Amino acid sequence: MKDLRPLLEQARQDHLYRRPRVLESPQQPEVVVDGQAMLSFTSNDYLGLAADARVAEAFRKGIDRWGSGSGAAHLVTGHSRAHQQLEEELAAFTGRERALLFSSGYMANLAVITALLGRGDTVIEDRLDHASLVDAARLSGARLLRFVHGDLDAAERQLSKASGEKLLAVDGVFSMDGDLADLPALAELCRQQDTWLMVDDAHGLGVLGASGRGSLEHWDLGNEQTPVLMGTLGKAFGTAGAFVAGSGALIETLIQQARTYIFTTALPAAVAEATRCSLQILQEESWRRTRLQELVAQFWEGAASLGFELPPSSTPIQPLIAGSSEKALEWSGLLAEQGVLVTAIRPPTVPPGSARLRITFSASHTDAHLQCLLSAMERLPR
Structure with missing residues (x-):
């Protein structure tokens, strides 16, 4: 040993x-x-919401209504009305057809890449992408190609080498540097190469954009340009967990195939209730x-x-x-x-x-x- x-x-x-x-x-x-x-x-x-009295009160009321634990995975008996309402409200907030809750951003990123790609496919990533995106690519079995941080020419060269199903994953706001990915340019590259663009906006949602809708609002990008959006709830939202937002077909695919969704106990419903409150504050204030x-x-x-x-x-x-x-x-x-x-x-x-x-x-x-x-x-x- x-x-x-x-x-x-x-x-x-x-x-x-x-x-x-x-x-x-x-x-x-x-x-x-x-x-x-x-x-x-x-x-x-x-946004200073982690200790906000209104969010805490929503949490307490959630515990009174739902108890302290969800008790099961979403696909067993863990998916409460509170989870469903939060997913619908997050979808509306991001302007997407549907949203799907996860227990953490790490698990959400693993879910997307491992469900959409496998052997023979290619994931392209910025060198400074979050570790969860790197790990997701490795676990998927797809080929991982990385490019120098923020270098669009390097990204294009890596895209030209890609084969099979292709997905380019990038942080909207880079977590250790605070700079923004050039999403309009990356979206155009992905359009030209018939490639999924996945944006991890953990540090952009709530912070960027007039309405707090994050990097995509900042750059005025639509759903077709950025088909996969991941956001976390433990940062600007002040609670815990994460979500993926996108088309109905994308979300349904994750429900059917994402192992980190299928085999994980759902967040407590009280957390969903608290997040519904913080989402409202985030938009209003x-x-x-x-x-x-x-x-x-x-x-x-x-x-x-x-x-x-x-x-x-x-x-x-x-x-x-x-x-x-x-x-x-x-x-x-x-x-x-x-x-x-x-x-x-x-x-x-x-x-x-x-x-x-x-x-x-x-x-x-x-x-x-x-x-x-x-x-x-x-x-x-x-």
């Missing part, structure tokens, strides 16, 4: 060892982590998206005045590139000493040599919170 201890020790020596922090408060800008009061800039709760834009603009101005050069990102995800894992950990530790929580992101989450602080904003952050962050950043060695 393999001795695992040397691998763990090597991870420590390479500054790649990880441990979970213990959160002792609701998910909000001011938190208690491992017993210490901190100002958090490390959550994906972009556009000020939350406006506030995010204000925070990002103020942060860019403040970071520039301190001499930091930031990669191009207009989203709440703002990477501060340190380079080495050791330096990223040092920066994160120095911020923590000042009461500011920002996670150090290291390989394999990001490519070697690009370890960073991943600073994320929430609509709940105040100007005072932002000033605390900038004041702490001023003390970082460069």
Whole structure:
């Protein structure tokens, strides 16, 4: 039996060892982590709905109505009226024929690619796509071709090599860099090559677009140009789970063939009820998206005045590139000493040599919170 201890020790020596922090408060800008009061800039709760009182009340009412667990997979007895209503509301929100709920974005991505493609087919992906898209391609048995991040010429070259059924999968907003995929150009390439375009909009939905409909609204793209949309509910929506939206034929195919749908217990119905509430808030309170834009603009101005050069990102995800894992950990530790929580992101989450602080904003952050962050950043060695 393999001795695992040397691998763990090597991870420590390479500054790649990880441990979970213990959160002792609701998910909000001011938190208690491992017993210490901190100002958090490390959550994906972009709209500040994870601890919203209205969403929590909908959750409580959902538990009173449905209990704490779904008890079974969707295709057994786990699909409640609350699940059905949420799917219908998500379909309407995204402008699609149907939507299908999953327990996580990871499982949703696995579902789509493994159900639509197999041996003899081809998946094309951006090098910085989320790990779940990469794993889905590998598990499908299809050939996986990847292209340099954001390089449209490279994407076209890979498409020209593809055979069988073809699917190009891409993040709408890249989770560690915060930049946007050029979806109009990719959609045109896919049209020319008779290729599915799948958009993982986990970090775009709720954040981008006047109505919060995400990357597709931002680029004004229709259903025919982007036939497969995946969105998660644990970020801007403030709850948990994920969904795939598309044509009736696509959703019915996933119901019949996607193993991560067929063989997984459904999310608790109470989560569906809470998400129905957050979906309504997300659409009605556009000020939350406006506030995010204000925070990002103020942060860019403040970071520039301190001499930091930031990669191009207009989203709440703002990477501060340190380079080495050791330096990223040092920066994160120095911020923590000042009461500011920002996670150090290291390989394999990001490519070697690009370890960073991943600073994320929430609509709940105040100007005072932002000033605390900038004041702490001023003390970082460069």
